[in-house]
Structure formats: structure tokens, C-alpha cells
Amino acid sequence: MKLVDLQGYAAPGDSKTHIRIPFELDEGCDKLHLRLQYAPKMLDNREKALQLLKDSYDLYILPEHREYAIFNADRYLPLKNLITLSLDDAQGYRGACHRQDELQELFVSEQEASPGLMAGELVPGHWSVTLSLHCIVTDTCDYRLQIWTAEDDEI
Structure with a gap:
């Protein structure tokens, strides 16, 4: 089930800011998937x-x-845009993926999780993702965040 599909863009003035994206997780979720992608990665000028x-x-x-x-x-050189992701569940901090990758495919379940995220019970309730826009060096940087639950691991 798709929970979030957010697209936006950032500009250099958005550097050192955060975007908080709340979402609701229902009972019975076995695995939560997150995909963050942004482009361009590098400033070519x-x-x-x-x-x-x-x-x-x-x-x-x-x-x-x-x-x-x-x-x-x-x-x-080259200078690079950097957007990272942190995850909070209904009870608090569930981890952070502060990586350089412009495409991050992540997951969390009760038994295992992507590096940087903490495995554990997927507590129903209010969750949130925070996108940290550490540095935007291009005129614009498009981003997309997708969050979903599914047994087949595909959105």
C-alpha cells in the first residue's frame, strides 16, 4: 500500500534546512519500504x-x-548536492541514512533493516521522514520520496 509519493525541488537557499513528512502506519505492516531519489547529483559548471x-x-x-x-x-570538485533521510516511528527515532547516494532504496521490518535504520516492531500510528537538505549547489535539485508497504517488495 502506497503511503507517501512526494515530489519537490530544492534550490541553494534551501541548504541546511529540513523537510518533515508525516505519514500514518496501520496495524499489520510487516515491512516498510522507502525510496529517496534526487537529481542532479553534481554541479557540472x-x-x-x-x-x-x-x-x-x-x-x-x-x-x-x-x-x-x-x-x-x-x-x-565536483561539488555535489546532498539530501539525506531520517526516520521516526510513533515512539521516536528509528534511524538515519546519511549517505551520498542520489538513489536510496531502504526498508525496515521487525527482524531486519537497511544499514542506518533500526529493525523492530512496526508500531502503528504517526511516523515521519525528515529530509535533510545539507547542501544544494545546483540551481535546482528535484527529489522524490516514496514510502509503501507491500509483501512483494515493489511499489
């Missing part, structure tokens, strides 16, 4: 990427180290 890096140096690097950082900026 080298000049824009270098400018973003230089701008960040004013915030995060001591003045005496900035020249070295600018000289070595290429080692940080």
Missing part, C-alpha cells in the same frame, strides 16, 4: 563550483589558510 568554494572559504577557513585552500580547490 566548474567556474560556478570554484566560486562557491571561494565564497565558503570566507565563512569556514581561517584567513591565513585561505590562499592554500584556493590553490587546492580542485581537490574538492
Whole structure:
């Protein structure tokens, strides 16, 4: 049964923000599936990427180290968007999948779960997913979150 199918987009101004998506889980669920995908992953414009890096140096690097950082900026390219997922059940925290992958196919059940998520009883009630938009470096970044329950593991 499909519980969530949310599509949206983020822009650089959305960096360092969170999107909370509540959903209801009914009794009798044996396995919960989550799929997060977003694109693009990388910023392909080298000049824009270098400018973003230089701008960040004013915030995060001591003045005496900035020249070295600018000289070595290429080692940080390509810049990448990063959106991660955390899961809460009706009783609290069920885990976080803070990975670099732009496609994450996850699950949780009473006996097992994807790395980062905690296996255990799938308690009926209010659940939520939090999308953490750590860094959006492209002009826009489309995302889609799907959550479903099904015995055949397919949406």
C-alpha cells in the first residue's frame, strides 16, 4: 500500500534546512519500504563550483589558510548536492541514512533493516521522514520520496 509519493525541488537557499513528512502506519505492516531519489547529483559548471568554494572559504577557513585552500580547490570538485533521510516511528527515532547516494532504496521490518535504520516492531500510528537538505549547489535539485508497504517488495 502506497503511503507517501512526494515530489519537490530544492534550490541553494534551501541548504541546511529540513523537510518533515508525516505519514500514518496501520496495524499489520510487516515491512516498510522507502525510496529517496534526487537529481542532479553534481554541479557540472566548474567556474560556478570554484566560486562557491571561494565564497565558503570566507565563512569556514581561517584567513591565513585561505590562499592554500584556493590553490587546492580542485581537490574538492565536483561539488555535489546532498539530501539525506531520517526516520521516526510513533515512539521516536528509528534511524538515519546519511549517505551520498542520489538513489536510496531502504526498508525496515521487525527482524531486519537497511544499514542506518533500526529493525523492530512496526508500531502503528504517526511516523515521519525528515529530509535533510545539507547542501544544494545546483540551481535546482528535484527529489522524490516514496514510502509503501507491500509483501512483494515493489511499489
